[in-house]
Amino acid sequence: xxxNKPLVSISIPIFKCEKYIWRxxxxxxxxxxxxxxxxxxxxxxxxxSMKIVKDFIQENPSLNIKVLExxxxxxxxxxxxxxxxxxxxxxxxxxxSDDEITEECIELLVNDAVxxxxxxxxxxxxxxxxxxxxxxxxxxxxxxxxKKYSNRLEIFSExxxxxxxxxxxxxxxxxxxxxxxxIYFVPGLYAQDELWxxxxxxxxxxxxxxxxxxxxxxxxxxxxxxxxxxxxxxxxLTILEYFTTAYRNEKNIKLKRLIKNKIILFKEMVLIMQWxxxxxxxxxxxxxxxxxxxTRLSFADYFSSEYSSDVKKKNxxxxxxxxxxxxxxxxxxxx
Numbered sequence: 001x002x003x004n005k006p007l008v009s010i011s012i013p014i015f016k017c018e019k020y021i022w023r024x025x026x027x028x029x030x031x032x033x034x035x036x037x038x039x040x041x042x043x044x045x046x047x048x049s050m051k052i053v054k055d056f057i058q059e060n061p062s063l064n065i066k067v068l069e070x071x072x073x074x075x076x077x078x079x080x081x082x083x084x085x086x087x088x089x090x091x092x093x094x095x096x097s098d099d100e101i102t103e104e105c106i107e108l109l110v111n112d113a114v115x116x117x118x119x120x121x122x123x124x125x126x127x128x129x130x131x132x133x134x135x136x137x138x139x140x141x142x143x144x145x146x147k148k149y150s151n152r153l154e155i156f157s158e159x160x161x162x163x164x165x166x167x168x169x170x171x172x173x174x175x176x177x178x179x180x181x182x183i184y185f186v187p188g189l190y191a192q193d194e195l196w197x198x199x200x201x202x203x204x205x206x207x208x209x210x211x212x213x214x215x216x217x218x219x220x221x222x223x224x225x226x227x228x229x230x231x232x233x234x235x236x237l238t239i240l241e242y243f244t245t246a247y248r249n250e251k252n253i254k255l256k257r258l259i260k261n262k263i264i265l266f267k268e269m270v271l272i273m274q275w276x277x278x279x280x281x282x283x284x285x286x287x288x289x290x291x292x293x294x295t296r297l298s299f300a301d302y303f304s305s306e307y308s309s310d311v312k313k314k315n316x317x318x319x320x321x322x323x324x325x326x327x328x329x330x331x332x333x334x335x
Contacts, residue, residue: 005035006090006114008106009175011083013076015043017097018052020218025056027100027216029063033107037064039083044073049097077185077192080168084178092175094168098218105214109172116148118208120200121172122164125215139217140165142209149207153254159201160262166197170215177203186242190235195242198262202246202255230283236270237290244294257306263295264315271318275333285326292319 010028014021028038042050057065068082084092091113095101105123113121127139144163149155158164168185178184181203185192240263247259271291275284297315301307307315317328 005033006110007088008033008036008091008093008110008172009039009083009087009089010036010093010095010106011039011041011080011087012095012097013043013079013083014040014049014053014097015045015073015076015079016047016049017045018047018049020098021049021052022056024095024097024100025053025060027102027105028095029060030103031101031106032104033110036106037066037088039066039068039086041068041070041079041082041086043070043075043079075187077187077189077196080185080192080196081187084175084184087175089175091172092178093172095215096169098220099169100216100218102212102214102216104212106172108210108212108214112208112210113172113174116206116208118148118206119174119177119204120207121210122207123170123210123212123214125165125170125217126213128216128218130218130220137213140167144209147209150205152203152205153252153258155204155207156201156255156258159197160258160265162265164197164201164207166194168193168196173200189238190232191239194236194266195239198239198243198246202250230278233270233274233278233283233287236273237287240266240270240291240294247295260295260297260301261307261311264297264311264318267291267294267318268314271329272333275330281326281330284329285322288318288325288329289322292322 012024017024028036040053053067057063066086068086070078070082080094083094091110093106093109109121109123122142124138124142125140127136129135142164144158149158183196183200183203185196189195243259243263243266247256247263250256250259271284271287274287296319297307297312302312317325319325320328
């Protein structure tokens, strides 16, 4: 192991993952980059996951593995924070326990991170659908126009228009950057990655992108993407409130506009996901009504070139009377 190379802390949550954790850990053990530590955070899992973890540790004594034990089940946000605080690495990499990474994942990311000195380095991913055994490259794509960014406004502009996926995983991030800016996950949120990445990019001055697929994201019956309930969507409304607070507190006028752009597009995404998951007309109208109380375009914004015609149209549809807005949304979505 080359101790002159940066140490990478790979943080993995342990909770109800007995079907997947061995596969996940094996993908870490196979890494071509060797200067890593593995942070396993047991969030009081009720299944056999920790037995499998202990067996894996016994079979792989050369791996640098730390196991943290939560005294009570605290949720993924607290697990992620525990992983940050326990890590000794120059960089942190989040890996979910039901997924895996390619053998060259960490090496490719570190090589680019060292070359660019970026605070965040983002790679591509592949979906593996266990329902029909198919794969899809770039399932959550990074569509950024450039490979290196060194301007906060440019980075946030790309993000606000969907250029970077908001997942915490598949990103190599400087630990000092996270800690010095106190960018931790908010406890109690199901969609904690979305808000954390938003807070992260409000502070980010340098970001790099590599085209390599390094993360294998598994779609299965227990995936969050297939199991969203009203509780999840209440969390999305909470995230929108955080976005609105950030908008109100931001002093930089250009960044303020970009946050507003993000809010309008995020509202649309939430409404689409909610309708697809629940098909509940009354709840759709309720959430449109609630969203109308949050940040939106002003009358003057419609005469500004800072917002696209698509964003202006979405904002208009979101802010007509909520009963009509819900009917129009369903019509637009279902036609």
